[in-house]
Amino acid sequence: MAIDAAEVPRTPGPVTTRTIHVTVNGVSHTSTVQNRMLLVSYLRERLRLTGTHIGCDTAHCGACTVLVDGIPVKSCNLFAVQVDGRKVQTVEGLASGATLHPIQEAFHEEHGLQCGYCTPGMMLASVALLAHNPNPTEDEIRRGISGNLCRCTGYVNIVRAIQHAAQKMQTPAKGGP
């Protein structure tokens, strides 16, 4: 694959690239990327998975959170070459077809978002939290999402949404939405 225009180097020196094999939301990709390409840029600019947001670009805000081999990481602070051979999950991989993931339903039902910018990262951090701790206390939820900033909600409805999702995921799934 050709180097994207967006990847033209802005610093001197030869462009160094590497070919990576990565599974994103269950789909295998083989891509040649610049060594310096960040994972978030790879997901957004190369795979066009723009659900992963860039907020601060300094590893503070958590908007770019994705799961690498099931573990939440800040994709603005990881190079694409580092996920060679690994599995990545983004917000686009949460729903199966038209059926929303319980965390998505819960954010909808509990109004866990206003502008929505932090929501993809917030949901992925929540999914990992619930996988590790299926029935967290409010304190554990607040600590668990402390790497994700929201400037709209004051977190109250986000915490409710995660509590609601925890209940949904413990009771057997109903027929559909």
Add this chain to the structure above:
Amino acid sequence: MYPPNFEYYAPKTVQEAIGLLDQHQGEAKVLAGGQSLIGMMKLRLAQPAALIDINRIPDLAYIREEEAALVIGALTRTAELGRSDVIRGRYPILSDASAEIADPTVRNWGTVGGNLSHGDPGNDLPACMLALGAEYRAEGPKGARMIPARQFYQDSFVTALQSNEVLTQVRIPRAGPGTGSAYSKMERKVGDFATAAVAVQLKVGKGGSIDAAGIGLTNVGPTAIFAAAASEFLTGKTGSDSDLKRAGELAADASRPFPDNRGPVEFKKDMVRVWTRRTIAHALGRAKGGP
């Protein structure tokens, strides 16, 4: 925000990593968690010609207690310190610190070895290792050597680690009976570097007096600081209120903070004084079986 170009290597062994570092003669950096390094590269504060990614080297991530030491592999993620039963039970200073490093998502990828070898005075684990009297295993072209933590930190971002060496392991003397430890951090918000933070380990003897003590300080000087006078002062004392007060004053004297938006020098020194007293009290309580 793209960092500058660099050559990327993903060696499969420590030997291979050392060879690559040696070959690049100071122009290469080890990429472990990258949670500090990548941000510095984006800001052009670091422009290494090559990154040696050690994440593909097997068997560098472990926590195990041996006969004489707790040993931690350099690639252990900082989050693991908070999940380990051995650490939570017998070395709570490290689980305290784990909970204070950046935020949970950063801790999932940031490593113990990176936190210790980066040399930022704001990193939380170095002060703990100073308090614990830990040693770091450095592997280079001529073999391995052990570097005491108390001789490792020379200046901000300057350590005893050579440019062709990899920090592969931390060795902490095994905590015996009567040992208590704690780490407390004053921070403005989650994810911030410390305004001041204090690491304490002490051992209470059978007679009830303190047999040994180590006190380390975070982000109140150009490096993490071992508060030697305060540590020595506590040895042989009972841990009375006046002992703790005096140790706090001696720790404040050892600090050399810079004024910044976390506060002026006088404030930071006073926070060292107060938080040292409180952290010693916490460690003493734990030495006697408290939470």
